[in-house]
Amino acid sequence: MAVYTKVDDEALESFLTLYNIGGLLSYKGIAEGVENTNFLLHTEEGYYILTLYEKRVEVADLPFFLGLMTHLAGKGLECPIAVPQKSGETLGELAGKPAAIISFLDGHGVSKPQPKHCFELGKEMAAFHLASQDFPIERPNALSVDGWRPLFEDCAGRCDDIVMGLNVLIENELRELEDLWPLDLPRGVIHADLFPDNVFFIGEKLSGLIDFYFACNDAFVYDIAICLNAWCFERDNAFNITKARALLKGYESVRPLNNKERTALPLLARGAALRFLLTRSYDWLNTPEGALVRPKDPLEYLQKLRFHQSVVSPSAYGLDS
Amino acid sequence: MAVYTKVDDEALESFLTLYNIGGLLSYKGIAEGVENTNFLLHTEEGYYILTLYEKRVEVADLPFFLGLMTHLAGKGLECPIAVPQKSGETLGELAGKPAAIISFLDGHGVSKPQPKHCFELGKEMAAFHLASQDFPIERPNALSVDGWRPLFEDCAGRCDDIVMGLNVLIENELRELEDLWPLDLPRGVIHADLFPDNVFFIGEKLSGLIDFYFACNDAFVYDIAICLNAWCFERDNAFNITKARALLKGYESVRPLNNKERTALPLLARGAALRFLLTRSYDWLNTPEGALVRPKDPLEYLQKLRFHQSVVSPSAYGLDS
Numbered sequence: 001m002a003v004y005t006k007v008d009d010e011a012l013e014s015f016l017t018l019y020n021i022g023g024l025l026s027y028k029g030i031a032e033g034v035e036n037t038n039f040l041l042h043t044e045e046g047y048y049i050l051t052l053y054e055k056r057v058e059v060a061d062l063p064f065f066l067g068l069m070t071h072l073a074g075k076g077l078e079c080p081i082a083v084p085q086k087s088g089e090t091l092g093e094l095a096g097k098p099a100a101i102i103s104f105l106d107g108h109g110v111s112k113p114q115p116k117h118c119f120e121l122g123k124e125m126a127a128f129h130l131a132s133q134d135f136p137i138e139r140p141n142a143l144s145v146d147g148w149r150p151l152f153e154d155c156a157g158r159c160d161d162i163v164m165g166l167n168v169l170i171e172n173e174l175r176e177l178e179d180l181w182p183l184d185l186p187r188g189v190i191h192a193d194l195f196p197d198n199v200f201f202i203g204e205k206l207s208g209l210i211d212f213y214f215a216c217n218d219a220f221v222y223d224i225a226i227c228l229n230a231w232c233f234e235r236d237n238a239f240n241i242t243k244a245r246a247l248l249k250g251y252e253s254v255r256p257l258n259n260k261e262r263t264a265l266p267l268l269a270r271g272a273a274l275r276f277l278l279t280r281s282y283d284w285l286n287t288p289e290g291a292l293v294r295p296k297d298p299l300e301y302l303q304k305l306r307f308h309q310s311v312v313s314p315s316a317y318g319l320d321s
Numbered sequence: 322m323a324v325y326t327k328v329d330d331e332a333l334e335s336f337l338t339l340y341n342i343g344g345l346l347s348y349k350g351i352a353e354g355v356e357n358t359n360f361l362l363h364t365e366e367g368y369y370i371l372t373l374y375e376k377r378v379e380v381a382d383l384p385f386f387l388g389l390m391t392h393l394a395g396k397g398l399e400c401p402i403a404v405p406q407k408s409g410e411t412l413g414e415l416a417g418k419p420a421a422i423i424s425f426l427d428g429h430g431v432s433k434p435q436p437k438h439c440f441e442l443g444k445e446m447a448a449f450h451l452a453s454q455d456f457p458i459e460r461p462n463a464l465s466v467d468g469w470r471p472l473f474e475d476c477a478g479r480c481d482d483i484v485m486g487l488n489v490l491i492e493n494e495l496r497e498l499e500d501l502w503p504l505d506l507p508r509g510v511i512h513a514d515l516f517p518d519n520v521f522f523i524g525e526k527l528s529g530l531i532d533f534y535f536a537c538n539d540a541f542v543y544d545i546a547i548c549l550n551a552w553c554f555e556r557d558n559a560f561n562i563t564k565a566r567a568l569l570k571g572y573e574s575v576r577p578l579n580n581k582e583r584t585a586l587p588l589l590a591r592g593a594a595l596r597f598l599l600t601r602s603y604d605w606l607n608t609p610e611g612a613l614v615r616p617k618d619p620l621e622y623l624q625k626l627r628f629h630q631s632v633v634s635p636s637a638y639g640l641d642s
Contacts, residue, residue: 003352028361047363108330109330
């Protein structure tokens with residue numbers, strides 16, 4: 001959400017000579033994406049996003065992320081793609097950072113998603129899952145069940161500083177999820193961060209997905225579980241089954257779930273809630289006072305987790321049983 | 322340099338219905354302008370800047386700023402203009418803040434200005450001075466000689482915390498400038514903040530001026546004095562007479578200076594250096610530790626002031642005597 005790296009006009013003009021997109025007309029730092037520095041770039045050929053990858057993105061993962069975007073666009077999905085240099089390379093270096101020029105995608109996140117937005121999201125997510133099935137690079141999900149315990153240990157027993165009792169609650173939930181986590185679900189590349197910020201709409205029409213920097217290989221239904229958490233609760237953290245039903249209906253209109261996936265949904269929804277509870281707790285405990293960015297509230301995901309713990313059947317999400 | 326106010330897509334879509342610029346395609350917070358919240362806006366009609374005026378801009382001054390931009394553009398100067406609403410109004414309200422939609426101006430600031438850039442700047446500044454002469458609204462310069470002592474008093478004797486001896490130096494300089502400040506120089510609307518950030522170039526061609534939120538009525542040559550400080554010193558604060566000569570030559574190619582202005586230049590250059598020394602000292606002393614924005618170094622302007630104090634004739638700036 002910030003411009004971490006300054007880019008000088010001369011360095012940028014010289015970087016642009018590597019591309020076939022004309023000379024520099026303007027560039028402005030934009031507040032988009034949590035982890036990277038982004039500029040809105042205007043050249044003689046059009047508008048682009050210039051991204052400089054900051055240290056939280058692994059350079060070794062960039063061919064996966066950039067390649068995935070090109071792969072998806074090739075299958076007709078609306079998403080930004082990295083513009084190739086004259087050499088064919090999509091990744092370059094600018095101001096000492098790995099850098100790419102990404103096509104500009106119109107649309108904007110919806111601040112108050114309605115069921116119709118959830119339906120469109122479901123459809124697009126399913127299309128993403130189908131389109132990425134033959135993508136040749138793999139990237140394990142560092143934030144799935146195996147990654148949660150190390151993250152919990154990094155919080156070093158301080159979760160009770162957030163709210164009394166949180167430590168034991170997480171410990172118990174973690175043990176249960178580790179025991180029960182299903183490993184035989186249909187899998188492939190998932191987006192893994194389809195929050196409303198990353199799903200663009202123009203009016204009621206979904207115009208595309210952005211921010212593929214958490215994408216990884218995992219169970220498809222885990223992507224759905226993340227979206228149920230991110231899209232189907234109200235501001236007071238009450239679950240909205242109408243939105244969940246719309247999301248699942250949209251999804252199944254493109255890729256029907258099998259029985260294992262349907263059965264697994266409540267457990268995976270708990271897992272997805274725990275994943276964000278853990279990363280937010282970690283950030284909460286490790287953000288210095290007076291820091292630039294105020295960490296997001298972990299307790300939102302504690303409330304969501306409690307809802308999923310109360311679920312006894314996938315029909316609670318609007319799935320026909 | 323930040324997005325202070327969040328704008329929700331629904332509120333923005335409804336704001337756009339007041340204009341004839343089509344529906345919303347995208348908007349992104351941009352890191353431009355020190356005082357306001359800015360978004361890069363894409364609508365069906367094109368690209369714009371959406372500005373929300375934060376509390377450091379006086380609402381009562383907005384008709385001056387917005388009117389000036391329209392006036393200058395009407396005279397053929399390249400500068401952004403406020404897009405009128407269907408009602409003719411250029412100023413609206415969004416997210417509880419005064420807001421305007423400003424045309425998008427291509428170009429970017431030059432990080433290492435050369436004499437040719439200084440020449441272009443001089444020409445454009447003179448054109449600005451001529452074009453604004455019949456602008457009907459007045460706005461006194463709160464940051465000219467009368468405003469410096471209150472600013473110094475707000476530093477409450479703490480300037481020695483910045484560097485030992487600064488208090489006495491400012492006190493003496495201020496007294497001398499108050500005594501000698503000329504009041505009979507040609508005057509009109511000046512930009513008053515023509516730093517390299519605010520002067521856009523495409524290649525070597527000046528594409529326009531931006532950020533009119535310090536514009537005010539004052540001596541034209543005071544605007545030149547600000548630019549001599551902002552454009553004609555190297556990074557080690559050594560004065561570059563070649564750049565100054567180019568700037569003045571560019572200026573005089575459009576509006577020749579009279580003798581009073583030439584004679585006044587060294588004193589006004591001291592005044593301009595003192596003005597930025599004072600505002601930066603104030604910000605330095607009043608920025609809490611760990612604040613979002615690191616204040617700019619006041620001592621840069623102390624060194625510039627010392628240079629101007631050593632000047633005995635306008636020829637030191639490359640003016641023919």
